[in-house]
Amino acid sequence: xxxxxxxxxDRVNQLARAYYVEDAPQVSDGEYDALFDQLLxxxxxxxxxLPDSPTRRVGGEPLTAFxxxxxxxxxxxxxxxxxxxxxxxWGERVERLLAAAGAPKQDYALExxxxxxxxxxxxxxxRLVAGATRGNGVxxxxxxxxxxxxxxxxxxxxxxxxxxxxxxxYMRLSVLAxxxxxxxxxxxxxxxxxxxxxxxxxxxxTASRHLDCACxxxxxxxxxxxxxxxxxxxxxxxxxFPVSDYTEYFSSIQAVYDxxxxxxxxxxxxxxLIDGMVVKVRDFQARQILGSTDRFPRWAMAFKFAAEExxxxxxxxxxxxxxxxxxxxxxxxxxxxxxxATIRHATLNNWDxxxxxxxxxxxxxxLRRSGDVIPEILGAVPGDQPQAPIQKPEHCPACGAxxxxxxxxxxxxxxxxxxxxxxxxxxHFASREAMDIEGFSEKTANQMVxxxxxxxxxxxxxxxxxxxxxxxxxxxxxIENLLSAIQNSKTPALGAFIFAIGIPNVGAKTARDxxxxxxxxxxxxxxxxxxLLQIQDVGEVVAMSIRDxxxxxxIAGQVDKLLEEGVSPQAETKPQRQSPLTxxxxxxxxTMERMDRKQIEALIETLGGKAAGSVSKKTSLVVAGPGAxxxxxxxxxxxxxxxxxxxxxxxxxxxx
Ligand SMILES: [Zn+2]
Numbered sequence: 001x002x003x004x005x006x007x008x009x010d011r012v013n014q015l016a017r018a019y020y021v022e023d024a025p026q027v028s029d030g031e032y033d034a035l036f037d038q039l040l041x042x043x044x045x046x047x048x049x050l051p052d053s054p055t056r057r058v059g060g061e062p063l064t065a066f067x068x069x070x071x072x073x074x075x076x077x078x079x080x081x082x083x084x085x086x087x088x089x090w091g092e093r094v095e096r097l098l099a100a101a102g103a104p105k106q107d108y109a110l111e112x113x114x115x116x117x118x119x120x121x122x123x124x125x126x127r128l129v130a131g132a133t134r135g136n137g138v139x140x141x142x143x144x145x146x147x148x149x150x151x152x153x154x155x156x157x158x159x160x161x162x163x164x165x166x167x168x169x170y171m172r173l174s175v176l177a178x179x180x181x182x183x184x185x186x187x188x189x190x191x192x193x194x195x196x197x198x199x200x201x202x203x204x205x206t207a208s209r210h211l212d213c214a215c216x217x218x219x220x221x222x223x224x225x226x227x228x229x230x231x232x233x234x235x236x237x238x239x240x241f242p243v244s245d246y247t248e249y250f251s252s253i254q255a256v257y258d259x260x261x262x263x264x265x266x267x268x269x270x271x272x273l274i275d276g277m278v279v280k281v282r283d284f285q286a287r288q289i290l291g292s293t294d295r296f297p298r299w300a301m302a303f304k305f306a307a308e309e310x311x312x313x314x315x316x317x318x319x320x321x322x323x324x325x326x327x328x329x330x331x332x333x334x335x336x337x338x339x340x341a342t343i344r345h346a347t348l349n350n351w352d353x354x355x356x357x358x359x360x361x362x363x364x365x366x367l368r369r370s371g372d373v374i375p376e377i378l379g380a381v382p383g384d385q386p387q388a389p390i391q392k393p394e395h396c397p398a399c400g401a402x403x404x405x406x407x408x409x410x411x412x413x414x415x416x417x418x419x420x421x422x423x424x425x426x427x428h429f430a431s432r433e434a435m436d437i438e439g440f441s442e443k444t445a446n447q448m449v450x451x452x453x454x455x456x457x458x459x460x461x462x463x464x465x466x467x468x469x470x471x472x473x474x475x476x477x478x479i480e481n482l483l484s485a486i487q488n489s490k491t492p493a494l495g496a497f498i499f500a501i502g503i504p505n506v507g508a509k510t511a512r513d514x515x516x517x518x519x520x521x522x523x524x525x526x527x528x529x530x531x532l533l534q535i536q537d538v539g540e541v542v543a544m545s546i547r548d549x550x551x552x553x554x555i556a557g558q559v560d561k562l563l564e565e566g567v568s569p570q571a572e573t574k575p576q577r578q579s580p581l582t583x584x585x586x587x588x589x590x591t592m593e594r595m596d597r598k599q600i601e602a603l604i605e606t607l608g609g610k611a612a613g614s615v616s617k618k619t620s621l622v623v624a625g626p627g628a629x630x631x632x633x634x635x636x637x638x639x640x641x642x643x644x645x646x647x648x649x650x651x652x653x654x655x656x
Contacts, residue, residue, distance in 0.1 A: 037629030091253025116170030161223030360386025581609030590628030
């Protein structure tokens with residue numbers, strides 16, 4: 001038994017390593033899942049799992065609090081420079097100090113400065129026994145269950161001595177984009193996403209963010225001597241730790257600077273955030289000679305790229321009305337330079353956010369910007385004394401209607417004739433992922449409402465050349481182009497139309513899922529909550545948004561008007577014959593004979609069903625073959641119908 005368990009654990013770990021660390025998958029996701037299920041089954045039989053079992057990574061019960069953790073070795077913070085002169089001055093000082101001590105000239109190691117959260121891992125007897133945040137460098141917070149969910153970090157290593165390894169945890173930008181495509185509350189930036197995930201008491205939340213880690217330092221080690229940075233990184237790699245692809249060594253500080261400039265140039269092409277570069281003296285003996293001040297080691301320096309965080313003063317707050325009537329506070333700031341741009345405005349998210357961040361008029365606040373994201377106010381600086389509180393609006397600043405508090409947001413209750421709402425709805429309706437009306441910008445939407453007095457989206461389809469004449473920027477050519485673009489938009493894909501009408505909480509992807517599932521607009525409009533909840537990724541909030549949206553008589557009228565004007569959404573796939581699988585969510589697990597699992601899943605989709613990867617209350621049917629494990633068990637637990645492969649094919653035989 002032990003042997004079987006060992007072999008299967010090793011196999012799954014090896015595949016996971018190929019996937020997460022080496023980025024070179026050796027099998028399909030389906031095959032991996034099948035092996036993973038087999039391992040779960042075997043562990044259940046055995047009544048235990050090995051210490052390095054990948055099944056331990058899925059995230060256990062939420063913690064009630066983080067406990068303090070004392071690091072074995074101190075985690076230094078680094079001194080920072082931002083200019084070439086300061087960097088060169090540091091290099092000269094290092095070289096002078098070494099020369100004075102009679103040491104030979106030394107190489108520098110240059111690495112990325114990942115913008116994430118620093119963690120400290122403790123290994124003992126080859127096992128990961130503790131994991132903590134950096135904290136103040138001496139004491140951090142214990143977050144081992146959270147850290148264990150990071151697939152690229154080894155749970156066991158060959159080296160048996162006691163050791164601490166430091167790394168920077170981060171979220172890949174591509175992972176963040178995937179996450180946000182499905183999330184109702186998108187995450188603002190990768191750094192906060194990673195830090196928030198690790199400092200979340202619930203390891204399941206951490207697991208759901210698919211974090212990565214780059215290890216860069218052995219802070220403490222017993223039973224082995226490492227002599228320089230290159231040897232240390234090689235040792236970390238050999239032990240199975242994820243290490244950044246980029247480390248370069250230079251013999252002069254000028255060459256280091258040139259490489260920093262080059263790195264800053266390719267910063268935007270990386271799949272992760274870096275906020276600077278770290279330069280270290282390569283040789284450990286030289287580091288000993290240089291020593292440290294009471295705050296920083298003298299042998300390392302962070303070169304920070306152009307500031308992404310600064311402070312400024314909130315001069316005023318105004319409220320802007322979006323297409324759902326949501327009022328978003330906009331902070332007007334004392335102009336400040338950040339990332340090479342002058343920032344005058346920033347978002348404050350919502351009323352509750354203002355309260356939480358304790359911001360008032362005249363507050364000095366931290367401001368952060370990463371990439372092209374809208375600058376965000378992080379909070380008031382410590383000890384801030386605002387001059388006046390920010391007033392909670394009682395009336396819509398655009399139309400004067402009564403304002404309502406729903407959840408954390410404020411809403412204008414006048415969806416009929418509040419102008420900014422109409423402008424925003426029009427612009428959204430015409431946008432690329434929606435009706436894709438070329439040449440129709442937010443500015444055009446504004447002209448339609450302000451100058452032509454539009455009160456409903458459907459009026460777009462009644463536009464004549466005469467009405468457009470005389471609008472600024474509209475010559476004969478532009479009028480012709482716009483009118484033909486509007487005409488051409490009359491047969492949108494159903495998913496695009498569902499997205500275009502702007503149901504709260506329904507993004508482009510969910511809209512496509514809805515279109516595929518229901519086939520027609522009418523079917524979606526009539527769908528009861530239960531039917532909506534059948535769809536993967538549609539939870540209660542989204543389902544209720546959809547239902548409330550279509551039940552609103554004003555909205556129903558607006559949608560009807562569009563249809564009356566000849567807008568005719570097209571089903572994305574040809575309407576299918578009814579099959580026994582129409583509208584069903586099916587999970588296939590275990591080994592299949594007649595076709596492989598991927599082919600069966602494709603068949604399910606062709607027959608109007610949805611193939612899902614995991615069993616939940618939304619699953620209609622589980623097709624189980626030999627070796628089916630936890631999914632089968634879950635299906636039985638939830639009393640979901642289960643059939644074998646033969647029964648499945650007998651059922652669908654007529655339809656294939
Ligand atoms: Zn209003």
